[in-house]
Amino acid sequence: MIKLETLKQRSRKRMGQVETIVLKKALHVIELSYEEGVFVQISSGYRSWEEQAGLYGQGRPDYVWNGKAYGSGGPIVTYARPGESVHNEGRAVDFFLVTRDGTKALWEVDENWRRVAEIAKSLGFRWGGDWTSFRDYPHLEWPESRKATLKRGDTGAGVSEIQRRLDALGYCLQIDGRFGPQTEGVVKQFQEDHAVDVDGIVGPVTKELLGLN
Numbered sequence: 001m002i003k004l005e006t007l008k009q010r011s012r013k014r015m016g017q018v019e020t021i022v023l024k025k026a027l028h029v030i031e032l033s034y035e036e037g038v039f040v041q042i043s044s045g046y047r048s049w050e051e052q053a054g055l056y057g058q059g060r061p062d063y064v065w066n067g068k069a070y071g072s073g074g075p076i077v078t079y080a081r082p083g084e085s086v087h088n089e090g091r092a093v094d095f096f097l098v099t100r101d102g103t104k105a106l107w108e109v110d111e112n113w114r115r116v117a118e119i120a121k122s123l124g125f126r127w128g129g130d131w132t133s134f135r136d137y138p139h140l141e142w143p144e145s146r147k148a149t150l151k152r153g154d155t156g157a158g159v160s161e162i163q164r165r166l167d168a169l170g171y172c173l174q175i176d177g178r179f180g181p182q183t184e185g186v187v188k189q190f191q192e193d194h195a196v197d198v199d200g201i202v203g204p205v206t207k208e209l210l211g212l213n
């Protein structure tokens with residue numbers, strides 16, 4: 001029988017830079033399922049915008065993004081463009097099952113598969129198999145958390161929203177959902193321009209000035 005640690009190891013490698021809570025909860029899904037004799041692995045987690053463009057291009061041969069061709073053949077696998085997938089925010093993982101010895105992937109949405117989805121939901125995930133339009137059975141998504149204060153090191157939709165506002169106000173920065181040095185620098189510039197405390201942290205005052213309350 002495959003070891004629990006092996007399943008977790010393989011999954012960690014595939015998840016990339018997902019949010020910490022998502023990483024913890026996904027590993028917990030693997031553990032709880034293992035206790036019930038169901039063997040789960042994560043196939044993907046965080047996805048860059050470029051990777052998303054590659055996926056969106058599948059089944060859309062003429063697809064061009066940012067001046068680069070990403071189109072290819074085969075069936076359509078996603079309806080989310082770069083930046084539109086929660087995978088781009090590090091808030092989602094995709095899972096699949098493996099055989100007891102861990103050598104073969106199992107993609108059939110059977111009783112075990114649904115049991116994993118139940119476990120994931122009990123831990124707070126939303127399951128793509130519950131969606132009404134395009135059912136995405138491997139997909140587990142963590143609900144967005146609205147933080148009161150955002151600062152360097154934070155990621156996610158809240159950060160993208162701030163970046164979009166700053167961009168709309170004429171500040172030059174990349175909208176990638178990552179609060180890195182560039183975003184911090186722009187926030188400081190914005191604070192300086194508005195004669196408030198220059199700390200590079202988006203708290204209540206800065207949010208208010210950005211029109212985000």
Ligand SMILES: [Zn+2]
Pocket residue numbers: 087092093094136138139140
């Ligand atoms: Zn997914």
